[in-house]
Amino acid sequence: MPLDMSKTLESGSALESGNAETNAFMSIPGKEQHGQPLEQDSIDPRHLEHISIHTPRRILFLYGSQTGCAQDVAENAAREARRMRFSASVSAMDDYDRSLLIREHFVVFIASTTGQGEEPDNMKKFWKFLLRKSHPSDALDHMEYTVFGLGDSSYIKFNWPAKKLYKRLMQLGAVPFYEPGYADDQHYLGVDGTLGPWLTGLWKVALEKYPIPAHLEIIPEDVIFQNSFSLVFDPKDKGMGMNMDMEKDHEPILDFNTEPGSYLATMIKNKRITDPKHSQDVRHIELSIKDPVFPGYHPGDVLAMRPRNLASDVNEFLKYNGWTEIADDPLTIVENLSDHRLPKHIPHRQTLRSLLTNHLNVFTTPRTSFFQLLVHFTDDEDEKEKLREFVSPAGQDDLYSYSHRMKRTIFEALKDFKGVKVPLDYMLDLFPIIMPRSFSIASAPLVSVQEHRQSARSHDADKIHGKKMIHTANGDLSADDNLEGELEWKVDLCVAIVYYKTKLWKWRTGICTKWLKSLQSGENLVETSTSAVESAPVIDAATTATTVNEPAQFWIRIQKGTLKLPKDPSVPLICIGPGTGVAPMRSFLHHRIYAQGATENVLFFGCRKRDMDYHYRQEWEQFEKEGRLKVFSACSRDQEDKVYVQHLIEQQGPLVWNYIHERKGTILLSGSSTRMPADVTRALQRVIASQGQMTIEQASEYLTRVEKEGRFQQECWA
Known part of the structure; x- marks a missing residue:
């Protein structure tokens, strides 16, 4: 049913004002032209800014994101909120004006996990602010909130930033209006496996609490939102290519803005x-x-x-989309929305080739939000139907088979949906940023x-x-x-x-x-x-x-890394680093041996074959000859029965026990976060139980105490 353009918004509720500019929200479905919405059909969040922060139907989405995934979740959730006629704004936690927090009534926090249960970089200042002891226990008693976390259950500190945030907000008086959600990267659908059901429940609760005004309707799915950025080509610059940066009258064209540090x-x-x-x-x-x-x-x-991205890959992408002729023409990236800023390392003035080479990742597996937006850019009804199916709750298994299981890339998906024509102005909404x-x-x-x-x-x-x-x-x-x-x-x-x-x-x-x-x-x-x-x-x-x-x-x-050496070089050190997990161990051992003269060092290393992938073997053998290192190598495929580092740890039980119990030594563990950390932890527990004459439960408690003392540290990755 088309929305009634003649209706005016009443004051006092979301998206409601006597101001005529709110007519921009009265959109008629079906009038967009191949992903290029007509001006009167655009849903532009800039028009929401006049709404008071006290408006009940305002939702603030604050995110902490290390790789861009939590930011993507926040931005897409905000778009859905706007479809339901909420006033929604989005910000990284550290970019948000914390003085306004006491005025917010309805906040959704989205936090990812980095390192070993640490907060993302753009959340650290906000988190430190929340931890101030001077805050009264009722500081946020006006706020209703919920938290969604992104983590990986193969790590011990699964979703710690989100869990700690949820608890701290409650300590400051904030009231949870919806249960927290904790996404697990180990789910076969990744983040989407938890996010989809969680958002469905969130909107149900939100709409019950703050219903859509009677004279309004949910904005239809076939109406596309305003693009966050526009790519503006100056007709005077056409054909000038990279010689453009020689012109005095123009801002220079850069590949990167140099980031501080x-x-x-x-x-x-x-x-x-x-x-x-x-x-x-x-x-x-x-x-x-x-x-x-x-x-x-x-x-x-x-x-x-x-x-x-490699030049050959970028050239292929440009050619497929028909952009080769304009690839080197200077352009300016214009920000359209107040809460969508261009990342600081991306220059506003550059070329399409530079943007695709240095900043946009079109060779990664697409997220669900990619398919949600892609449906607007094809006229093929069969493709529209398939794309809508992918983003529906019933289509998640099909999406997994198509995208996640195959690790299909964005470029491959575009080639599969041949009717799609990507508008240049939606590139920065559609394609994720290349993250460090x-x-x-x-x-x-x-x-x-x-x-x-x-x-x-x-x-x-x-x-x-x-x-x-x-x-x-x-x-x-x-x-x-x-x-x-x-x-x-x-x-x-x-x-x-x-x-x-x-x-x-x-x-x-x-x-x-x-x-x-x-x-x-x-x-x-x-x-x-x-x-x-x-x-x-x-x-x-x-x-x-x-x-x-x-x-x-x-x-x-x-x-800064998460692993730390003992301050006293005379303290024994046990390094456990199979595969490329040996990298930080090499750093520590070189420092201890060359700079500190330490000799009580042990390395447990794991590989497949001694003559194939024994990283830095000659170094370790030389250190051992000099009496500065004990090396125990598990070459799993060199014998019929596979041998891993956890087996060698148990074999060297007396030495391990002496180092960690009698000598108060430190254990550092690094490598893959799949099964290895858990296997090593169990091996250490068995050594402690055997050598210390304890039960496994007592040994587990003992190892936990050692960890709290900073003498058992882990740095593992997926």
Whole structure:
């Protein structure tokens, strides 16, 4: 039934004002033109801003998101709220004006989990604010709220940020109006497996509490919302391509805006360290950072980088969509909505090619929201029906089979739905942003100082008499001393290239590791490569040039790791790091051995075959010969009965018990978050029970106490 355009909104309820601009909400279904809504048919949340924050039918969605998934959930939930005539706004928790919180009546919090049960970066300040002891217990007694968490049950601290947030809000007097939801990445449908049913219940409760005014109706599904951003091409610039940045009258065209805390790294080594015959390609990557203000890093820290899409993949995508001719024409990204800001690292002024190369991920598995929006961009009724089925509760199994099980990409989905024509102005709504990927650093900062002639600055440099001191294994050096060479840091990574077959035998690869594998290093330019390597891009905020015969450069950031060494180097250390989980262990062991002279170090390492994927074997064997490390390696496929690290831990029960009980040592665990952490935990419990003459229950409690003391730490990933 068409909405009655003649009706006026009454004051005092959601979307209600005597202001004529609210007529923009009186939309007639069916008048949109292939995803391009007519102006009078657009649902533009900008028109909601005049509504008082005290309006009962206002919902605020606050999210904490590390990879963009929680943000996607919040933005899509807000769109659904607007369809139900709620005034809805969206913000990252740290971007929200906290002084307004006491005026909010209806808030939905959406929080993801990062690291080992930690808050996302854009939630940390908000969470710290909530924890202030000065807040009275009734500070938020005017607020009704609920919480939705995104987590992975293979981690011990499953959905901790969301659970802690739910509890803290209640402590501050806020009243839950709907039960919390905790999505589990282990669900066969991923987040959507929990989110769909949870949202259905949420809207039922919300509409019962705040019904739609009698003169209004739910906005039909076939009416598309206003695009968050517009891509504006200047006709005067057509055909000028990348020469445009030479014109004085224009803002320069950039690939990236440099983010605070970012530093330019040069790839000096990109070497496969697994046997060529082995199914898994694992790379040892060395990066050089020469920025004089680079603060360094600590053992166990994490390096984050934003990958790029390969030029060949982008060219194919541009050609398929018919955008090749305009790919290099300058454009400006215009923000249309007050609560949808362009991420700070994305320049407003750039090209379509740069946007698809550096910022939009069209080679990832699409989320449900992708199919919800895609239905507006096809005129084919069969395709519309199929897309609507995918996003319906009854169609979730079909969506799983089509998308999740096959790990089908966005580009592949577009090619399957041939009637779809993506409007350029909806690209940033339809395609997710390429998010940073994080890797545990596999080197020690003090070792990098040694290997570069003591020319780098340390992470813990002190200000002494106005001079910056450099702590090295050979003593302290002043930055004012006459050092050879330029200041330089070396950072090592141990990276497994993601390349696998789906259950239906189709090959898939990860965007970041595919990009890393393609990059030229300084070593590649000297040695003869045995495989074709795509030209190495230089990602620089000041240029869009691509240099073929130079090592790759890209921006990196250093983040604090979750694993910490004992402060006293005489305290024994047990490292458990199968596969690429050995990366942070290498950082810790190098630091302990080279910089601290520690000798009571144990490493439990796991791989498939000793001669295929025993990462850094020569290093470990050399340390062992020198009496500075005990190594126990579980090569699971070298014998008939498979042997894993947990088996070796039990075999070395007396040593493990002595280190953790008698000597009060520290255990560090890193690696895959599938079965390994639980298997290792059970092995430790059995060792404690056996050696300490306890029951398994007592041993479990003992290990929990050790963990609370910070002597059993885990950093695992899916």
